[in-house]
Amino acid sequence: MREIFAIYWKEISDAMRDRRTLMMVLASSLLLVPMLLFVFSTVMSQVESQAVxxxxxxxxxxxxxxxxxxxxxxxxxxxxxxxxxxxxxxxxxxxxxxxxxxxxxxxxxxxxxxxxxxxxxxxxxxxxxxxxxxxxxxxxxxxxxxxxxxxxxxxxxxxxxQAVVVKERHISRPDERRVTITGMLPMVLIMAIVMGGMFAAIDSTAGERERGSLEPLMMNPVSGLQLAIGKTAAVATVSILIVVLTVSSFFPAQSVIANEALRAEFQFGVKDALAFLLVLVPLAAALSSLQVALSLTCKTFKEANVRNQLLSLTVSFLPLFFILNPGKEPAWLGWVPVMAQTQMMNQVLKGELVGANSIGIALLVSCVIVSGSLLFVSRKMRDVVME
Known part of the structure; x- marks a missing residue:
């Protein structure tokens, strides 16, 4: 355990000294959501101004x-x-x-x-x-x-x-919230997680290979599994930090909403924030482990950056399913990472209760991804030194 903590602390220190990581953490977590809500509310105000x-x-x-x-x-x-x-x-x-x-x-x-x-x-x-x-x-x-x-x-x-008169009867619950443009926020949150932890994952694997500092690290009496856990935990910490800061930014972001209708629609409280964290923290750990595993297969920082960009592009396309298929979501959706989390966050924004079964399935899938990535990284770590 001491060896894992030493590796973890080393990687966290390196990540916090990296200006790219720090800028990504601050920009994606503290500024992104307030800026988007301000833009959304401004557009809605322009539409309403034409209507009135x-x-x-x-x-x-x-x-x-x-x-x-x-x-x-x-x-x-x-x-x-x-x-x-x-x-x-x-x-x-x-x-x-x-x-x-x-x-x-x-x-x-x-x-x-x-x-x-x-x-x-x-x-x-x-x-x-x-x-x-x-x-x-x-x-x-x-x-x-x-x-x-x-x-x-x-x-x-x-x-x-005019023998036939058509009227509308709304059957939604009185306490159900409307979700319009705020339905894009889950996609924004997921992209912030992916982009935020990407540079830390690349620097701790492909970056060290390129600098030649990975081989001396392997000369220490540590196993490949210990290295995998320490590095993955450090990258996951950066991603989880982004999750916490981004979700926390929802509270001050409500004050910059320039549209009354959107302000009334976007009711984000402490319970909603806790539900978001419960949904996003396991996903942040799973995506971080995938980024570490993917970056370790690359020999240069540039190559790892390209592959992680492809991963980010793939992740960004998954939530588009809800736009292209706005009907009832199929049951298998809960087993697909990113899409399951997007579905649960949309439920939270609507004021609906997220089922324990959905949370349990998402947690299980995230644990499987993390375990598989750790096993791959632990085996790949020794092969990388021998290359």
Missing amino acids: DRSVMAVNMKDAPGLENYILRQGYQIKQAPVDYEEKSRSKELIKPVLLIPAHFEDDVAQLKRVELEIAYDTSNRQAEMGLNPLRRLLNGYVQERSGLNLMMRGVSAELL
Whole structure:
């Protein structure tokens, strides 16, 4: 045990002296989540600002007095679009779509002619695009009202064309939380774990091989298993530290949320933090052991960095399953590392109770990964020196 602790302390000291590791720990754990929540809330605020902005930018509204009357009755203001609205939309100066009304609009509608209303906006202008849906709903309301009036003038009730009324009934629990863009946070957390422990794993294995310091270490009276446990435990400590700091950053991150709806949705308490730690700590240990095993097969730091980047890419693709397949998750998902943890973290964000069976399966899989990686590293350690 003394030998393992000595190796562990040596690797931890080396990792803390490595500026890349320190910067990754600080950047990924303390700044990432607050920055993402701030960006998410800003985007949501922009969308909502377009939804609550009760104004319509129009061209040639004088030829549509009926439409103008309807828009004003809905509580909207009508603003004349600038002559160079196309150029201003391209340059992002104009952040609203523009309603284009053709000449003789009112006369053509009165004669029951087919008339087209155009909505002009630049597709690269995201803020203008956010105002499309409110304007479309407003115009659809006008079309329905106009159609109803035309039918009534001919003695036909508009209700005959609306024999079926569709209503929504929400069956979610009252205490269930909504998860929208915050559903991306589990993916961010997992990537922080992978990237945070990567440099420590590479430096303690391939880095030492490249520097020639691994052979003198093996000359000490320690076994390959002791070396494997000491090095893996050091890298796992760095990853777990990132987990703890990242989850802790959720609390101050709530104060930088610039959107009221997102602030109400993102209710993260102490129980949620403990549940996240229970889910992520075993995964951090498993991924760290895989990184150590993968890096030990490389002779140079650069080669190990490339292979670990491929591992990171693979891990980042796994949570995409929930985006591509939003239905009910299959039972085998609980046995797949990363995907099982993503599923459980989404349950925590929704306010659901994570089952003990799911936690037990994830812990068992993580233990198997750690045990297999330690066995591989302990056997590979002696072969590396003989190469």
